Each structure stands twice: as C-alpha cells, then as structure tokens.
Amino acid sequence: MKWLPILTILLAGCPSGDDDDSLPPVLEGPRAIVATTDYTDTLLAAVDLETGEVTDALLAIASGDVIVEVIEGDLYVVDRSGGTVQRFDDGDLTVAPALEFAVPDNPQRPLLCADKLFLPRYDASVIGIYDASTGAEVGSIDVAPYAEPGGDGRAEPASGLMVDDATIAIPLQRYDFTNLAPGPDGRILDIDCASETVTAEHIVGPSPVPFADPDSDGWLVLEGRYFADDGFLRRFDRTDGYDPEPLLDEADLGGDITGIGASPDGLVYGVWHYGEDPERFEVRCLDGGVADDDLAHNVWSFRPAPTGDVWAFLLPPYTDTTLPSGIAVIDPATCTLPPQSDWLTFTLPPTAAAFLE
Numbered sequence: 001m002k003w004l005p006i007l008t009i010l011l012a013g014c015p016s017g018d019d020d021d022s023l024p025p026v027l028e029g030p031r032a033i034v035a036t037t038d039y040t041d042t043l044l045a046a047v048d049l050e051t052g053e054v055t056d057a058l059l060a061i062a063s064g065d066v067i068v069e070v071i072e073g074d075l076y077v078v079d080r081s082g083g084t085v086q087r088f089d090d091g092d093l094t095v096a097p098a099l100e101f102a103v104p105d106n107p108q109r110p111l112l113c114a115d116k117l118f119l120p121r122y123d124a125s126v127i128g129i130y131d132a133s134t135g136a137e138v139g140s141i142d143v144a145p146y147a148e149p150g151g152d153g154r155a156e157p158a159s160g161l162m163v164d165d166a167t168i169a170i171p172l173q174r175y176d177f178t179n180l181a182p183g184p185d186g187r188i189l190d191i192d193c194a195s196e197t198v199t200a201e202h203i204v205g206p207s208p209v210p211f212a213d214p215d216s217d218g219w220l221v222l223e224g225r226y227f228a229d230d231g232f233l234r235r236f237d238r239t240d241g242y243d244p245e246p247l248l249d250e251a252d253l254g255g256d257i258t259g260i261g262a263s264p265d266g267l268v269y270g271v272w273h274y275g276e277d278p279e280r281f282e283v284r285c286l287d288g289g290v291a292d293d294d295l296a297h298n299v300w301s302f303r304p305a306p307t308g309d310v311w312a313f314l315l316p317p318y319t320d321t322t323l324p325s326g327i328a329v330i331d332p333a334t335c336t337l338p339p340q341s342d343w344l345t346f347t348l349p350p351t352a353a354a355f356l357e
Contacts, residue, residue, distance in 0.1 A: 027055060030306070030357050033075055033091060034327070036348035039064035044077070044093060045346050049307060049355070052329075056346050058093045067159075068354040071112045074098075075354065078119075080106050085119065085135070091356040101135025103128055109159035111168045113193035120157035120170055127157055127170060129196060139196050143172060146201070148183030151176035155187075161210055161219065163238070166193055169219070171208045182206040182225055188236075202241070205232060214264045214304075222257060224250055227274055231257055247286060255282070261302025261310035266332025268310040270299030278319055283312060283328075289335025297323060303353050305329070312337075315349045325349035 030049040035042055036056075044059040044066075065081040075091040078084075083104045086097035105124035110117045116138065117130040125147065129139035147155040154177065160170035172187040186208035190200035205223025213220045218238050224231015233248035248269065250257055258270035258281070267286035273279060281299045283291040297314040304310050310330045316323040326343030327350050330336065344350070 032353045035352040036346045036350045042066040070354040125155045148174045152178040173207045258299045259301040263304035265308040285335035291337035
C-alpha cells in the first residue's frame with residue numbers, strides 16, 4: 001500500500017519558531033477516522049467527537065476500496081483491492097504504520113483473538129491467520145467445504161464479529177458467481193481462536209451480514225438478495241437461534257434494506273426503492289420513526305458511534321453524481337435527519353469510519 005502522510009507534508013511547509021498557530025492541530029482524544037474515496041484513491045480524515053470538527057485528507061492511499069477498524073486502541077487500515085493491512089498505533093496517522101503486511105484475495109475486517117489476527121479472504125474461501133506482532137501468516141482455515149452444493153465452490157467469508165475473548169464468528173455469504181445468485185441460505189461459523197477450528201455452524205438466510213446486538217449477546221442478521229424485496233432483519237440468539245418474528249421484512253417495506261446502525265439508544269436503517277424512477281431512499285428507525293422517506297442520496301451504510309448516535313453515510317446516487325455527500329449524525333431517540341448544512345463533509349465521499357476513544 002502506498003503510504004503518503006499528507007499532514008507531514010503540510011508540516012514541512014509550515015514556518016517554524018513562535019508561529020505555532022499555523023500548525024495543524026494535534027489529533028488526540030475521542031475521534032473518528034473516516035475513509036473517503038472516489039473509488040480510485042482514498043483519503044483518511046478525522047472527526048473530533050466532542051466538537052464535530054473535521055480534519056480532512058490526513059493520509060492518501062492509492063486504492064479505492066479501504067476499510068478501517070479500531071482494535072484495542074489501534075487503527076487498522078485494510079486495502080481490500082491492494083491486499084495490504086496496516087496498523088497505526090493509537091490511531092496516529094502522522095507517523096509510518098507500526099505494522100504492514102500483505103493479505104491477498106480481498107481481505108475483510110480483521111479480528112484480534114488469542115494474539116492472532118483473523119482476516120477472512122473473500123475471494124479465496126479462506127480465513128487467513130496472522131501473527132498480531134509481525135504480520136507473518138501462521139495458519140489458515142479453509143471454508144470451501146461450506147460452499148453451496150452445486151455452485152462455484154466458493155463460500156465467500158465476509159467480515160465477522162467477536163463472540164468472546166476466545167471465539168469469533170464469520171459469516172459465509174455463499175454467493176454463486178457462476179449463476180450470479182446467492183444460495184438459498186448462508187452460514188455463520190463459530191471459530192475457536194486457540195485451536196483454529198470451526199466449533200459450530202449456524203444456518204441463516206442468504207447473503208448474511210451480522211451486526212452486534214446492543215440488547216443481547218447475540219446478533220442482528222441482515223439477509224436477502226440484492227435487487228429483491230425478499231430479505232429480513234432477524235434477531236439471532238446463539239442458543240435458541242432465530243427469533244421467529246423478524247424485526248424488519250423487505251416485502252413490507254417495498255425495497256432493499258441497505259444497512260443498519262444499532263446503538264443502545266435505538267436502531268436506524270435504510271431502504272432503497274431501486275425499482276422507482278427516479279430511485280428513492282429512506283432513513284427509518286426501528287421504533288417506527290421516519291427520518292426521511294424521500295431521499296435522493298444513496299444511503300450507503302451506517303455506523304453506531306460511542307456517543308449513542310448513528311452515523312449515516314450518504315452518497316450521490318448513480319443517477320446524479322453531482323449531489324453532495326456527507327455523514328448525517330442521527331439521534332435514534334428522535335429519528336431526525338439533520339439538514340444537509342449540518343452534515344459532516346469531506347473532500348471525497350465518506351464510506352467507512354472507526355472510533356478511537
């Protein structure tokens with residue numbers, strides 16, 4: 001991954017001596033690191049969680065598919081298209097990464113467990129295992145045996161969740177690229193980190209995306225096909241399985257659920273009415289509130305913040321790329337979408353964020 005510390009370049013051009021007011025602020029305290037991209041290059045930015053101040057373009061990455069994650073106070077930057085993982089200790093982007101190593105085959109979000117980093121490699125049906133200190137590959141788990149029978153032989157392991165200090169859970173989306181359709185159901189695998197073995201297999205709906213459930217020790221699982229109103233959001237208890245009554249039903253909503261943001265204060269979700277012309281998006285809350293039911297912006301994703309708010313990533317739709325982008329900070333208790341003038345804005349459209357506390 002090409003690492004270009006823009007802040008360092010700015011500092012090099014600043015006058016020295018007593019003119020300290022010209023220096024960029026030191027980034028510390030509760031903040032978010034935001035990945036912004038034009039799908040060719042990525043700029044990382046920071047947002048002060050107390051003031052909402054944006055410090056834009058801190059780090060440039062020559063890739064358009066980057067995700068960020070904070071683990072034990074350190075920032076991990078995963079270049080999925082370039083196949084590189086970087087760790088910035090304490091989230092300090094003004095210095096070179098403390099760790100950098102290659103991970104091929106479209107790596108997903110890392111999980112740190114038993115002093116090892118587990119990285120699902122989506123394109124290879126493998127969960128790579130790496131030494132957390134050196135980045136050396138120390139093992140792997142082949143999940144191809146869990147692929148859809150009669151399909152393309154791939155299981156598509158995606159970003160997972162921590163179950164406890166000794167166990168992780170990895171979803172298998174089981175998408176058949178030969179027939180361009182997901183299988184009739186997906187899987188979520190429990191993996192024991194010490195032995196690096198699968199200890200449980202949970203059958204879930206197609207193309208599963210699990211989220212941490214702030215109200216239990218289980219999951220919220222979003223499932224269903226793209227461009228089809230056939231999905232559900234279900235609560236999944238690790239002992240009893242699915243709650244028989246789904247929390248959300250795409251058929252009732254009349255569109256695709258684009259994602260959810262679940263915080264202790266409430267759950268926010270997006271709906272994409274892809275069949276309408278022009279296409280229409282909604283931002284809603286699980287308690288029945290409607291933040292906006294006629295939104296032109298692409299509701300890309302959500303991320304719950306440590307403040308209890310939910311961040312909504314709003315991008316220009318494919319049909320009108322001139323619309324501005326930004327992050328709308330939503331209080332689930334009131335389910336109100338702030339005016340566009342109050343959105344967090346950046347040089348490039350924001351697509352992901354991670355929080356340093």
